[in-house]
Structures are given as C-alpha cells and as structure tokens.
Amino acid sequence: MCLYHPKRVIAVGAVCTAYTPPAKRLMPLDVVVAKVPYFSYQKVLADAGNTGKMLDTAPRRFLTAVFRKHSEMSSTLENDKTPIIGTLQGVTSSTDPIFTQRSAMLLDEELQYYVDQYTRSKFQSTCQYYATREIDFKDEQGLPSTIAHPALFIAAANDHVLKPELARKMHRFLPNLETRVVDDAGHWVLWEQKERVNAMLKAWLAKIPVPGADRSKL
Template identity: 35%
Template sequence: MAMDFIKEFLDPRVESRRTHLNGIQYNYLFGQPKGSLRATVFLFHGWPDLSIGWRNQIPMLLDMGFLVVAPDMMGYGQTEAPHVPPESIAFYSFRRIADDVKELARQLGVSRVILGGHDWGGAIVYRIALWLPELVTHIFAVCTPYMAPSKSYVSLEEMVKSGRVPNFGYQLQLASSHLEEAIQSRGQIRQLLNALYGGATSNGLPGFDVKTGVQLDRLPQLKHTKLMGERLLDFYADQYAKNGIHGTLNWYRNREQNFKDELRLTNTTIRVPVLFIAATKDEALPPSMSRAMDKLIPHLTRKTVDTHHWALWEQPEEVNQIIREWLEETTTQQKSHL
C-alpha cells in the first residue's frame, strides 16, 4: 500500500520508510535529490493530516537539492499510537517528539536540520528548536505562530472561556472524549475528515466551526470537500482507521504535560532564521495571534498568503515560491553528513 500511494500522490523520488525511535515505530517519507545534497529538511504535519500533506512542497525541496524527511507524527498513519491511559500523555509531548527527532537525525547521520511545520507541526518545530538548539539551523512555519512557554499554567478551558482564544473552542471538543466516542468506524472517520477539510451541506452549512467544533449531526449530509479528490480522501480514511482517532486527539490533551516539561527550559528566544507564513483567512490560527513573534524571534521573516488554514494545498505555488526564495536567501550550500 505504501508504494501504491507514493506512485499515485507523491514524487517518485520519495519512498516510505519505517524505524524505531526510542522504542516507538515511526513511518516517514524519505526523499533524496539527485546530485550533491544542500541540507536536510524535516517536515511536520498537523491535525487531521499526514506526512503526505506536504506532497506539493516535497518536489520543490528536492529540486533545490534538499534531502527531505517527513514523519507521520505519533498517533497518525503508520506510526504507532500509544493509548492514554494506560500509557502516559508524555508520549504526545513536545519534549518527546524532540527526542524522537534527535534520534531519527542520528540514525540518518545528520547533525543539522532545517525544520518546516504546519498546524501542530508548526508548534512542534518551534519547540524542537528550544529543546535542541544545536540541531536546528532554520525554521519555516505555515499558519502557526510562535507562542513562548509560560511560567504559569492556564488550562485550555480557561483560555477559551476567558475570551483570549475563542477560536480554540473546537479544541475543547477534541480534548474531551466526545468526538472519539462518536467517530469509530472507517466510514465515520471519512465523514469527519471530509468535514474538517471544508465539506459543507448543499445549503452551505459547514461541518466544522472553530468555536464549537465538529457538527456531528451534519456529517452524513456534507457534500465532498473541494480540497482533495475521492481517492486521496479514501487514503486518509484508511490511514486514520488503522488506529482510530484516539492518538491524534492526544495532541490536544498534552497542555499540562508540556507546561511541566517546559519549566526546565532556560531560553525561550528562537535565534535561528524563521519564516512565518500567515494565512489571511485562517479562522483557527488567525494572523493576529502572531503579534508577539517579533520580540521573541530576532531573525523573523513574515509573509502572508490570501487563503484559509489548508494553505499548503489551497495555494501551493505561492507557498512554495515564498519558501523557495527564503531558503535561497538564508541558506548556503552545506555538505551533507549522509
């Protein structure tokens, strides 16, 4: 199945690989360019996505001479999905993914990497840079602003109900058990994904709202999303059905764990060059959330695309051009350690 989806949806230079990272089996995409290697780029997806969410960007990065590594995150696709409980929510923490990325880089013989992220993947790349500053040379994040670790804990419920981030209301639904209990079968998962990728009823009612979450009663009535074809949606549904949605939702249950871990961080300024691409119509991560980034990232480049949250798919050429030009400007030819 891995080779089938690579042939259909991905660049032929990309292969699917598996490895164990600190005791957990991961699946990741691996693409190696022809000729000399410029540097290595690790790409991280968010929810409800997979590593192939970067399918429009990977060919461009390979053409530029970058080796590309894109994991299915913990809980997603062919990567293991520890159940919580009995396992600890720490499996889904930023500290854990940083340790796993460090191990993957070691296995690949890479000592320095460029990080790219979207959605949760954007949050992940900033945290990897905090935990492993010696590993990271550059960061680009699509849609996701950098929010520095806090010295005082505020629950997600407090943040939403206080009005600080009403756009995170959907996360309360995802962090609870309600959605997980309602979405069990492969068919239900497919309907859920269709809603999250923009499916709407015939009279225009959406299947998802950032303030309230998934509109479960509407799922069977939604028309097919315009963001992906039937076969790609089927592939996503198959991948999510492998372990269900439990593991993927644990990323919304890890706030307190991350807070406790990050009390050990001594520096919250990101000093490597960072490209932040905001999507002007993103309701989940509106550009206004990025106001404080300039104070926290000395070498910050800001760009915008006039699109919604799924910018990687909606405006791939514009996103690719921004990333390509920034990488050309901020990186130099680096000898690969592979």
C-alpha cells in the same frame, strides 16, 4: 527542536501555527478559551476518549467536512466566534452537504487515504494532542523563550482558527523573523495555495547560509 537542540538547527519555518514561548505558569484550557473563545473546539477535542469514539463512527463524514477550502465551509454550521464546533456537533447526523460532498481541493483517492488511516488508527490519539497542556508545560520548564535562528512564518489570510493576528507578538521572541501572508487561503493553505507557499519557502531558503557549504565544494 530549536529550543531543545539549537545547534542542530540552521533555520526554522512554520505555516499557520504561531510560535508560543514556554509558559511561566500553567494556563488551564478553560482559561485559554475564556480569553480566546474561538478555541472552544479544543475543549471538545481534549475530551479525547469520548470525542475520539464519536469521530470513529463517521470518519469519512468528518474528514469530508473539514478537508475543504475556506470558501466552502458551511455557513449554517460554522461561525467565526466558535469555528469547528458546529462541524463536530453535526458529524454523526447533520444533513448538511459538507459531510457528503467532497471538496475539489483533493482527489477522492486522497480523501480515502485519510479515511483508511483513521479507520485503522482511530481518532483518540489525534484528539489527545489537545489534552497535554500540563505535560507540555512541565516539559518546557527551563527552556529559553527566544529563538535566534532565521525564521519564517507563513499565515493564511482566511484561516478562521489559527488567525494571522495570533502571530502579532512573534517578533518579540524571534528577532530574525520574516512573515508572509497568503491571500485567498484558509487552514489548508498547503493544499489551497501550494505553489505560492512553495515559492515563498524557496525564496527564503535561498537566503539562508548553510554551514560547511563552501567546504563541500573542495
């Protein structure tokens, strides 16, 4: 929104996902994975048809495995070099307890909600997100690289996929950027440390001037 309709935006924030400016040339996913091996899972998910059908056969097992704290991930399935790959490979038949034992991070009715939604809508459209690199590249041509709005980036210290270091160059493109790192939190930081994240957001938003705020008091 900041790039397409900057006048409609007062400030912008992001959690875990670092800002990447519009690319000057298309970089195929194979090239990205060669440079950043722990993005290998994106190649699997980008095969949206096949991977979607596979996940459709075991939605509860898959969601039970991925919706958990960073400290609860399987040491036998996962590693820092290629995260998520082991979980994707084991979703239909692995006996690892992460596929059957729900994390205390969420209630059973919360997990069941997601299971019901994906049972209805299927996984292919979600996986398709990783197959749109060329479409996104064409769509972003001609857009500016810099976002001048006040910006906040919140990273999770223990996110093994969207690692905090991926944001190390963000300040080059967001001159008004503030960053925060939440310790003892992984990819689901909004679940794991929601109170701390909300406090960071509240403190940051309190400093953002709102156009027309004074006029509203008249």
